[in-house]
Amino acid sequence: xxxxxxxxxxGALAALxxxxxxxxxxxxxxxxxxxxxxxxxxxxxxxxxxxxxxPLARNALPPAHYAFxxxxxxxxxxxxxxHAAFDHYEIRARRFTDETHLDPSLEVFGERWPSPLxxxxxxxxxxxxxxxxxxxxxxxxxxxxxxxxxSTASSPLAEVIRAGGAPPWQQLYPTDDWDxxxxxxxxxxxxxxxxxxxxxxxxxxxxFNQTLQRAMLVDSRDCRACHVNNxxxxxxxxxxFAGLDVSRVSALEPPDQSVAWFDRLRGQVKGKLFxxxxxTAEDASLALxxxxxxxxxxxxxxxxxxxxRPTIDCVPEVVAAVQGRIPVFVDGGxxxxxxxxxxxxxxxxxxxxxxxxxxxxxxxxxxxxxAVIDILDRELAVIMRQAGTARLADITGAYVLRSERG
Numbered sequence: 001x002x003x004x005x006x007x008x009x010x011g012a013l014a015a016l017x018x019x020x021x022x023x024x025x026x027x028x029x030x031x032x033x034x035x036x037x038x039x040x041x042x043x044x045x046x047x048x049x050x051x052x053x054x055p056l057a058r059n060a061l062p063p064a065h066y067a068f069x070x071x072x073x074x075x076x077x078x079x080x081x082x083h084a085a086f087d088h089y090e091i092r093a094r095r096f097t098d099e100t101h102l103d104p105s106l107e108v109f110g111e112r113w114p115s116p117l118x119x120x121x122x123x124x125x126x127x128x129x130x131x132x133x134x135x136x137x138x139x140x141x142x143x144x145x146x147x148x149x150x151s152t153a154s155s156p157l158a159e160v161i162r163a164g165g166a167p168p169w170q171q172l173y174p175t176d177d178w179d180x181x182x183x184x185x186x187x188x189x190x191x192x193x194x195x196x197x198x199x200x201x202x203x204x205x206x207x208f209n210q211t212l213q214r215a216m217l218v219d220s221r222d223c224r225a226c227h228v229n230n231x232x233x234x235x236x237x238x239x240x241f242a243g244l245d246v247s248r249v250s251a252l253e254p255p256d257q258s259v260a261w262f263d264r265l266r267g268q269v270k271g272k273l274f275x276x277x278x279x280t281a282e283d284a285s286l287a288l289x290x291x292x293x294x295x296x297x298x299x300x301x302x303x304x305x306x307x308x309r310p311t312i313d314c315v316p317e318v319v320a321a322v323q324g325r326i327p328v329f330v331d332g333g334x335x336x337x338x339x340x341x342x343x344x345x346x347x348x349x350x351x352x353x354x355x356x357x358x359x360x361x362x363x364x365x366x367x368x369x370x371a372v373i374d375i376l377d378r379e380l381a382v383i384m385r386q387a388g389t390a391r392l393a394d395i396t397g398a399y400v401l402r403s404e405r406g
Contacts, residue, residue, distance in 0.1 A: 044364040044371035049379075050335050050356045053372065057128070057362035065127040067215030069358045071303060076211055078302030078309070082333030085310035089342045090403045094388030103391045104380055108327065108350060109194075109272065109293075114144050115377045116344060116392060119369075120298075120331045120352030121171035121197070123152030123235065128362040131155070136361060137164030139369035148197055148352065151184060152235035156242075157191050167192035171276070173199055173235070173252040174265065183244045185268050195293075196269045201277030201300045202252040209303065259290050266291040274329070279307075279314040281321035288322050294349075295322065297330040301354050312343060319347030337379025344392060345400040 039046075047053060058066050072079035104115045119140055126132035133155040140147040141164045149160055149168040161167050170188035174181040185196060236246050254261060266273055275287040276296035287295050297311050297318050311332035319328050330343050331352035340351045353372070360368030389395045 044360065044368045047371060047375070050359075050372055050375055053356065053359035053363050053368060056364075057359040060362050061128060062219055062221055063215040064212070064219040064221075066362075067212045068124065068127060069122070069355055069362075071209040071211035071215075072306070073209055073302065073304060074306040076302065078299060078306050080302075081308055081310045082299070082302050082312075083310075083335055084333075085312050086333065086336070086339045086342055088403050088405075089312070089346075089400050091338065091341065091345075091383065091387055092399050092401060093386050094399075097388030097390065099385050099388065099390045101390060102381060102384060104377070104384060106350070106392050108146070111146070113146065113350070115380060116340060116348075116350040117373060117376055117380075118146040118329075118350055118352050119148060119357050119373075120354045121148040121150040121199075122354050122358050123150040123238075124154050125150075125358065125361060126154035128358050129365050131365065132361075133160050134163045135366040136357060136369050137161075137168070139357075139366045139373065140168075141165045142366075143370055143373045145373055149193075151240050152238045153240065154238065156239040157188070157193075161191060167194065169193065169195040169197055169274075171197045171199060173202060174254060175246075175249045176251045176254045177246070177248045178254075180241070180244050180246055180249055181265070182268055184240060187240060189270055193271070195272045195274055197274040197276050197296065198265060199276045199300070200253070200257060200283075201298065202304050203255075203257075259286055262287075262290050262292075278318055279309065279311065281317040284318040284321035284328075288326055292326065294327040294329060296352070297328060297348070298332055298352075301332055312339075312346070315343060315346040315348055334376075337376050337381070338383050340376060340380045341383045341387070341395060342400055344395045345397055347397070 041047070041056065106113055106116055119136060125136060129135055133149060133153045137147055137160045139145075147160075147164055147168040148171050149157065150171050151173040153160065170193040172184055172188070174184070188196060235241070235252070236249060262275075272293040273291065274294045274296055275292040277298050277300065278284050278287055278295040279297060279299060284295055295318060297314050299305050299307065299309070299311055311330055315328065315330055322328060327349035328347060329350050329352060330348045331354055334340060334343070334351055334353050335356065343351045353376070356372045357369050360372040362368070364371070384390070384395070387395070387399050389399065
């Protein structure tokens with residue numbers, strides 16, 4: 001169950017005419033409700049929603065690899081709240097509208113996107129599927145969806161570009177070694193990447209991801225099968241770092257991440273520079289003042305901070321702070337087309353998905369990622385029609401309100 005609690009769902013079903021006043025957990029299985037077993041899942045096309053991919057990914061992956069994508073920090077509560085917070089927003093539907101021509105497309109820095117979805121950066125994707133980021137790039141290409149590539153991608157940038165047909169946006173972990181930072185930027189720009197997306201929310205490492213650490217304890221595999229030199233910090237071995245002297249690197253981000261540091265970074269990036277990890281009006285204003293071409297509202301999917309503040313709740317103040325002068329992207333907890341709609345109504349330009357693409361990749365490879373994109377696009381089209389918004393520009397703050405129950 002992704003939205004309704006299991007208890008509420010059981011209670012709702014109990015009122016339906018199944019001939020029983022109370023339904024147990026076991027009674028919810030399709031074999032009991034419909035007196036037959038459902039057909040086996042053999043293709044991504046059989047799945048009805050994004051959350052259906054998660055148990056398939058969990059079953060397909062070894063414990064540590066599944067936990068790598070599932071984990072948050074401390075009690076994983078920010079991970080949970082990123083998704084649960086969407087229930088706090090209700091959509092106001094309109095009726096007297098003309099939806100003859102529904103158009104969910106938009107233009108982003110001169111590119112025409114078929115929908116406001118993009119694939120956010122996820123590292124080490126060969127942990128989920130042998131072709132890793134290359135399979136994701138093919139899916140992005142087939143769906144004309146923008147891919148953001150992680151600095152810790154397990155596939156070489158050149159291979160991703162060949163598969164995707166164009167250079168991706170390059171996410172950047174700047175590290176605490178300036179020479180490495182500049183080397184990563186030059187490598188991405190030389191490959192034609194039009195955007196550098198600097199991540200500003202990775203000041204802690206995986207040593208604080210307790211769900212991952214617990215899973216590693218029960219994973220009986222020889223780690224050397226996946227991690228070079230038995231290293232559990234494989235990002236230094238990632239292809240984008242190849243040939244760079246990383247001997248002095250000890251952290252993904254520098255301890256001094258001040259505006260002066262950002263100014264220095266801005267001076268090194270020839271193309272567009274996005275600031276990723278912005279969750280307050282103060283930092284949004286600073287990013288704008290110091291040359292960011294866009295901001296990404298993100299808490300790293302709850303992986304690096306246990307603030308308990310979901311990204312959807314951060315969007316309004318960030319949007320207000322930049323005053324329409326630069327785009328505002330958002331990721332974190334998006335699982336439904338209605339979630340995408342709510343982000344747009346609160347002022348976001350476009351919406352990124354992280355874990356869902358990893359689930360799709362783990363379950364079915366390229367076709368799984370494509371199916372995740374298709375499902376969210378389809379659901380977005382449905383809610384656009386229900387709300388009476390024929391174009392993305394029609395989706396404004398007038399279409400959402402904060403629930404009194406939320």
